[in-house]
Amino acid sequence: MYADFAFGMDRKGLRGSKEINAFVNVPHSQPHATAALPLPDPATLAHSARLSDQIRDEILAAGGSIGFRRFMDCALYAPGLGYYNAGAAKFGPAGDFVTAPELSPLFSTCLARQCEEILQLAGGDLILELGAGSGRMATDLLRELIARGNAPREYWILETSAGLRKRQRQRLARELPEFAARIRWLDRLPEGGVRGVILANEVLDAIPVCRVRLSGRRVMEMRIAWEGARFEWRCLPADAELDGAVQDIVRDLGAPLPDGYVTEVNMSLRALIERWAGALTVGALVLLDYGYPRREYFHPQRGEGTLLCHYRHRVHADPLLYPGLQDISAAVDFTAVAEAGAGAGLDLGGFTTQAHFLIGCGLEEIASRQSSDDTRRWLEVAQQVKVLTLPGEMGELVKAIAFTRNLPSRPLKGFASFDQRPRL
Numbered sequence: 001m002y003a004d005f006a007f008g009m010d011r012k013g014l015r016g017s018k019e020i021n022a023f024v025n026v027p028h029s030q031p032h033a034t035a036a037l038p039l040p041d042p043a044t045l046a047h048s049a050r051l052s053d054q055i056r057d058e059i060l061a062a063g064g065s066i067g068f069r070r071f072m073d074c075a076l077y078a079p080g081l082g083y084y085n086a087g088a089a090k091f092g093p094a095g096d097f098v099t100a101p102e103l104s105p106l107f108s109t110c111l112a113r114q115c116e117e118i119l120q121l122a123g124g125d126l127i128l129e130l131g132a133g134s135g136r137m138a139t140d141l142l143r144e145l146i147a148r149g150n151a152p153r154e155y156w157i158l159e160t161s162a163g164l165r166k167r168q169r170q171r172l173a174r175e176l177p178e179f180a181a182r183i184r185w186l187d188r189l190p191e192g193g194v195r196g197v198i199l200a201n202e203v204l205d206a207i208p209v210c211r212v213r214l215s216g217r218r219v220m221e222m223r224i225a226w227e228g229a230r231f232e233w234r235c236l237p238a239d240a241e242l243d244g245a246v247q248d249i250v251r252d253l254g255a256p257l258p259d260g261y262v263t264e265v266n267m268s269l270r271a272l273i274e275r276w277a278g279a280l281t282v283g284a285l286v287l288l289d290y291g292y293p294r295r296e297y298f299h300p301q302r303g304e305g306t307l308l309c310h311y312r313h314r315v316h317a318d319p320l321l322y323p324g325l326q327d328i329s330a331a332v333d334f335t336a337v338a339e340a341g342a343g344a345g346l347d348l349g350g351f352t353t354q355a356h357f358l359i360g361c362g363l364e365e366i367a368s369r370q371s372s373d374d375t376r377r378w379l380e381v382a383q384q385v386k387v388l389t390l391p392g393e394m395g396e397l398v399k400a401i402a403f404t405r406n407l408p409s410r411p412l413k414g415f416a417s418f419d420q421r422p423r424l
């Protein structure tokens, strides 16, 4: 996700301002964020109020609080009301944020080159995309493969949002009518059956996470309560499973984290990667997302966690604001992803930054092909390349990881220019 950063956050997601420190360390106080964000119109606010009522009822029924993971799940995915399951524009200028495929077709064109290589190595003819958003990535990626005479036999999409499925269908039918009959939307993951590529861009960072705060050696779960007609944070001792997961991370880091440290843990990750891996018989699973290797994710200075909220192209740190109207994401612990892939019997094929991935896939040649004598167009392409590759933009904040199954062990092109597996 890409947007202007607000509230004193830098583009590395390291939040340093006093305002944010105060926000994170004291019970939730909505005015920090509401003061500077555009106000939703009354109908939109009413939509959010309906979802808030639903979450409030669940909190009261649960005895006073729910885990943040459940809150994030409702805010993003509640049927008919959650951010991804209601009608908001979400992506692009009319929405809240821009993802790499939305920003430029260069991204998906490069990814197409990686898919082409994997399909050839696997002797496969199928691409499965998870969480296809507006369908932009599928459109541009297929366009490139068709142009190169290497289109897959079928392109499958597994998308949890009914509204986005509809949007994807419309876009693909409009923009690739000749290929539309070969695109299938799945209701669930196939068990095995994919000989080819499984792709997901910015899906893992949209998976609900648990939020914790360390109090000495104790792990406190940051839960959501309803107090005085608003949501508030409430810290309670973590259950054994969450406590164990955090203790494992601290043990792995080899040094304790500071008192008061706040962070997120994705408790669904292992099972999710296992399911995705289970669909792959021969080929590769390629994931791109905002995140860090474990040592950087749980850096002592990243003491306020990695949650980012996007609302109308503003970034802030208040996930309790406007339930259903804003996106909430958490950075990905790529070491945990690598462990989950290994646990699911996959081989780690490569890990690198988005910049190196795109360069390895031929970004320079693809961009120069698009440049022309038209100075405005040239500047546009140059600007897109900058955002996709510069370290302070998506270039280093987004990482690419590939897992392979039953492929010859040789570097995939996206990872050949600078494979950073030792960082994991």
Ligand SMILES: C[S@@+](CC[C@H](N)C(=O)[O-])C[C@H]1O[C@@H](n2cnc3c(N)ncnc32)[C@H](O)[C@@H]1O
Residues within 6 Å of the ligand: 084, 091, 099, 100, 101, 102, 130, 131, 132, 133, 134, 137, 158, 159, 160, 161, 164, 200, 201, 202, 203, 206, 207
């Ligand atoms: C941040 S958007 C990214 C969209 C798109 N991949 C892009 O890069 O523009 C996250 C997407 O993942 C979908 N999603 C969330 N959880 C999912 C899951 N478990 N399986 C498949 N899709 C999921 C959402 O509905 C949404 O389409």
